[in-house]
Amino acid sequence: MKFIDEYRNAESARKLLDEIARVTTKPWVIMEICGGQTHAIIKNGIDRLLPGKIELVHGPGCPVCVTPLEMIDKALAIASIPDVIFTSFGDMLRVPGSSKDLFMVKSEGADVRIVYSPLEALKIAAANPDKQVVFFGVGFETTAPVTATTILEASRLGLDNFSMLVSHVLVPPAISSLLESPENRVQGFLAAGHVCTVMGWQEYEPLVERYHIPIVVTGFEPVDILEGILMTVRQLEEGRCGIENQYSRVVKREGNTVARDQISKVMRIVDRKWRGIGTIKGSGLALRPEFGRYNAEIIFDIEDVEVEEPPECISGIILQGLKKPYECTAFGTKCTPRSPLGATMVSSEGACAAYYAYARRQDTKL
Amino acid sequence: MCLAVPGKVLEIRDDNGLLMGQVDFAGTVSSACLAYVPEVAVGQYVIVHAGFALSIVDEEEARKTFELLDELSASADE
Numbered sequence: 001m002k003f004i005d006e007y008r009n010a011e012s013a014r015k016l017l018d019e020i021a022r023v024t025t026k027p028w029v030i031m032e033i034c035g036g037q038t039h040a041i042i043k044n045g046i047d048r049l050l051p052g053k054i055e056l057v058h059g060p061g062c063p064v065c066v067t068p069l070e071m072i073d074k075a076l077a078i079a080s081i082p083d084v085i086f087t088s089f090g091d092m093l094r095v096p097g098s099s100k101d102l103f104m105v106k107s108e109g110a111d112v113r114i115v116y117s118p119l120e121a122l123k124i125a126a127a128n129p130d131k132q133v134v135f136f137g138v139g140f141e142t143t144a145p146v147t148a149t150t151i152l153e154a155s156r157l158g159l160d161n162f163s164m165l166v167s168h169v170l171v172p173p174a175i176s177s178l179l180e181s182p183e184n185r186v187q188g189f190l191a192a193g194h195v196c197t198v199m200g201w202q203e204y205e206p207l208v209e210r211y212h213i214p215i216v217v218t219g220f221e222p223v224d225i226l227e228g229i230l231m232t233v234r235q236l237e238e239g240r241c242g243i244e245n246q247y248s249r250v251v252k253r254e255g256n257t258v259a260r261d262q263i264s265k266v267m268r269i270v271d272r273k274w275r276g277i278g279t280i281k282g283s284g285l286a287l288r289p290e291f292g293r294y295n296a297e298i299i300f301d302i303e304d305v306e307v308e309e310p311p312e313c314i315s316g317i318i319l320q321g322l323k324k325p326y327e328c329t330a331f332g333t334k335c336t337p338r339s340p341l342g343a344t345m346v347s348s349e350g351a352c353a354a355y356y357a358y359a360r361r362q363d364t365k366l
Numbered sequence: 367m368c369l370a371v372p373g374k375v376l377e378i379r380d381d382n383g384l385l386m387g388q389v390d391f392a393g394t395v396s397s398a399c400l401a402y403v404p405e406v407a408v409g410q411y412v413i414v415h416a417g418f419a420l421s422i423v424d425e426e427e428a429r430k431t432f433e434l435l436d437e438l439s440a441s442a443d444e
Contacts, residue, residue, distance in 0.1 A: 001392035003372040003411060003423055006432070015438045036368055063367045089416070091367055117417025119399060139416075142368040146416045149401060153384065194368040197413060197420045220369075227431055249428035250413050250421045259402040259420060349367065 007221030016226035027053040034192035035062030035349030042354040057321030063139045064091045064347030066274040069307040071167045072097035079110045087121040088136040090114040118150040125162040137166040142194040144168045145259035148266035163296040172203045173283035179211045188232040190218040193247040200255030219247040275343040276316035313342030325355040370415035
C-alpha cells in the first residue's frame with residue numbers, strides 16, 4: 001500500500017537504528033505523545049531495538065483513555081433514554097463507566113450504533129425523524145474539525161433531532177502540564193503527526209522556547225517513528241532545541257486552515273478533566289453557547305455528574321510517563337483488557353493495553 | 367483514535383452542497399469528505415480520518431525520508 005509499506009521496511013528501519021546508535025552518547029528520555037505511536041512502538045519492538053541509553057516513555061495521547069469517567073456515565077445515561085439512537089466510534093463502547101459500558105447498555109436494549117464517521121450519524125438522524133440521534137464526539141485536535149463540520153452540516157440540513165456529547169481534548173496544554181511537573185523526566189517529544197496535520201506546529205513553538213525542549217512532529221509507521229527519534233536525539237546530543245517536522249509529506253506549519261476554521265466556528269477552549277490525571281486548564285474544546293441546541297448535555301439535562309476513579313489504578317502516573325505498565329501490581333492480574341480498571345488498559349492504544357497485548361511483563365532490551 | 371490512512375482519490379463530487387469523493391485504500395473504496403482539501407485533484411493521495419480527508423500527501427516531501435536513508439547508506443559504505 002503506497003505511503004505505508006515503504007515506511008515499514010526492515011532494512012530502512014535497521015539503517016535508522018544504526019544511525020541512532022552511532023549518534024547516541026548520553027542517556028535520553030523521549031516521550032511519544034500519541035497512543036497510536038505507542039502501539040506501533042510496542043508492536044514493532046522499537047523500544048527494545050533502540051540503544052540502552054534511550055528510554056521511550058508513553059504520553060497521554062489516547063483520547064479513549066483520557067475521556068473522564070463522568071463523560072462515559074453521561075453517555076450511558078443518554079444511551080439508556082427511550083427513543084434515543086446513540087452513535088459512537090467503536091473504541092468508546094468498551095470503556096467502563098462507574099458501573100457499566102455502552103456494550104452492556106446496548107445488550108439491555110438501548111439503540112447504540114457504531115459509526116466510522118459522524119456524517120453517518122447525520123444520515124441516521126435524517127432517516128429517523130421520530131428519534132433523537134446523539135453522537136459521542138471525543139478525540140484530540142485530529143477529530144475536533146470532524147465534530148465541528150458535522151454540527152455545521154446538521155444546522156445547514158435543518159436536522160433538529162441531532163445532537164452531540166462533546167469532550168474534545170488538546171495536546172499542547174497537556175505537554176505544558178507534564179513539563180511543569182517537578183517529577184518530569186522527559187527531555188524530548190515526538191509530537192503527534194495527525195494532531196499537527198490539523199493544527200500545524202505554531203502552538204509548539206512557544207513550548208520549545210519556554211521549556212528548551214526539542215519537539216519533532218512525527219508520523220506513525222516504524223520508519224517514521226525511528227526517523228523522529230533520530231531527529232530528536234541529534235538535537236539533544238548537539239545541545240539544540242527546536243521544532244522539526246519528520247512527517248513533512250502530510251504536515252505543514254500552519255496545519256489545515258479550513259479544518260481549523262471549522263473548529264473555531266463551533267467550539268471554544270475550556271478547562272477539561274483528563275481521566276487519571278485531573279483537570280488541565282484550557283485543555284478542552286466544548287460547543288460554543290450558540291450551538292447549544294446541538295449540545296446533548298443541555299438537551300438531556302445531564303450537566304452535573306461527579307465520579308471517582310478506582311483507587312488501585314495508577315493510570316494517571318502511567319499517562320504522565322512516570323511508571324511503566326508492568327510496575328503496577330494490578331497489571332495483567334486484576335486489570336486486563338477484558339476487565340480494565342482504568343484508562344490505559346481500556347483502549348487498544350493505551351500503554352497498558354499495548355504492553356498486555358505484546359506480553360511486556362518487564363523492561364528488556366534485545 | 368487519531369488513526370488516519372492514506373488513500374488515492376478516484377472521484378470528486380458535490381454531495382448536496384458538501385465536497386465528497388471516492389477514495390481507494392489499497393483496494394477498499396469508500397466515501398470521504400474532501401471539504402478540508404478543496405484543491406485536491408483525482409489521482410492524488412489524501413490522509414483520511416473518520417471519513418474526512420485532512421491533508422494531501424506531498425509526494426516530493428515523501429521522498430525526503432528515503433534521501434536521508436540513501437545518505438546514511440552512503441556514509442556507512444565509506
